[in-house]
Amino acid sequence: MSKIVITDVDGTLVKDGTLDINPEYYEVIAKLIEKGIRVVICSGRSYSSVSKLFRPLADKLYFICDGGSVIRTKNEILKSYPFDKELWMQMYKSAKSVKDCDCFISTVGPCYAEDPDSEMYRWLVDSYKFDMTRIHGIEEVKEDVIKLSVYHTSDCEGVCRDDFIPRWKDKAKLASSGSTWVDCVSKDASKGTALKRLQEYLGISKEETYAFGDNINDMEMLQNAGHSYAVENAREELKAVADTIIRPYWEYGVLEVMKTLL
Numbered sequence: 001m002s003k004i005v006i007t008d009v010d011g012t013l014v015k016d017g018t019l020d021i022n023p024e025y026y027e028v029i030a031k032l033i034e035k036g037i038r039v040v041i042c043s044g045r046s047y048s049s050v051s052k053l054f055r056p057l058a059d060k061l062y063f064i065c066d067g068g069s070v071i072r073t074k075n076e077i078l079k080s081y082p083f084d085k086e087l088w089m090q091m092y093k094s095a096k097s098v099k100d101c102d103c104f105i106s107t108v109g110p111c112y113a114e115d116p117d118s119e120m121y122r123w124l125v126d127s128y129k130f131d132m133t134r135i136h137g138i139e140e141v142k143e144d145v146i147k148l149s150v151y152h153t154s155d156c157e158g159v160c161r162d163d164f165i166p167r168w169k170d171k172a173k174l175a176s177s178g179s180t181w182v183d184c185v186s187k188d189a190s191k192g193t194a195l196k197r198l199q200e201y202l203g204i205s206k207e208e209t210y211a212f213g214d215n216i217n218d219m220e221m222l223q224n225a226g227h228s229y230a231v232e233n234a235r236e237e238l239k240a241v242a243d244t245i246i247r248p249y250w251e252y253g254v255l256e257v258m259k260t261l262l
Helices: 024-034 047-053 055-060 085-096 119-126 156-160 164-168 191-202 216-223 236-241 253-260
Strands: 004-007 038-042 062-065 070-072 077-080 102-106 111-113 132-134 147-151 173-176 181-185 209-213 227-231 244-246
Touching (some): 047 062, 062 191, 077 191, 085 164, 102 119, 147 156, 173 216, 191 216, 209 216, 227 236, 227 253, 244 253
Parallel strands (some): 227 244
């Protein structure tokens, strides 16, 4: 029977912002693929980051990147959900005005931010291994923008709650992707929407889909899966919609479930 195994990355497989993964994941994922099971890496990260994390298997995986705003393989873009240009530019200026916050924008190719010496920029390059490009102003960005991410050192959702989130929540899709990030994508995009489109593309049903996550931006993804799992360290809102709670990422809960599919 054909199946999809789809998993979030940060807080589900690895500690947020690292490339430190248990190498046994590579072995088990390779065996799943050999059995004809499609494995999908679904992340708020850009492709430049997740492809490095899964370098040994990158040519065999499907990727849903940037919070659901692009579906791709190593060599082919299957679907992207670009922002309206005027909207993302307005949101960028708004995000830059939030006290103690920074932001960056993603395209299907590189990501862009203004200050290469900022904490956010260095973390993205040094830890996440993003392909980042410095800009001096947003007018330098010529490609379609697929995601805007707001960054705060400890509580991005909290500092954005009074103004940024209510101002833009009806014009774009906003979701927390960890304590330090609020990700903003087109109204048409989400991890759940991307999963549904990939299910249709591959001819695999909801009932044949196994999904794993930890945060608010994983909610629609889990709801579009017949078998949904939240790691023990997940947000309570996600645990409430998951079929099963599994061991936290540092105890390799996802790996344990993957092995049962072999």
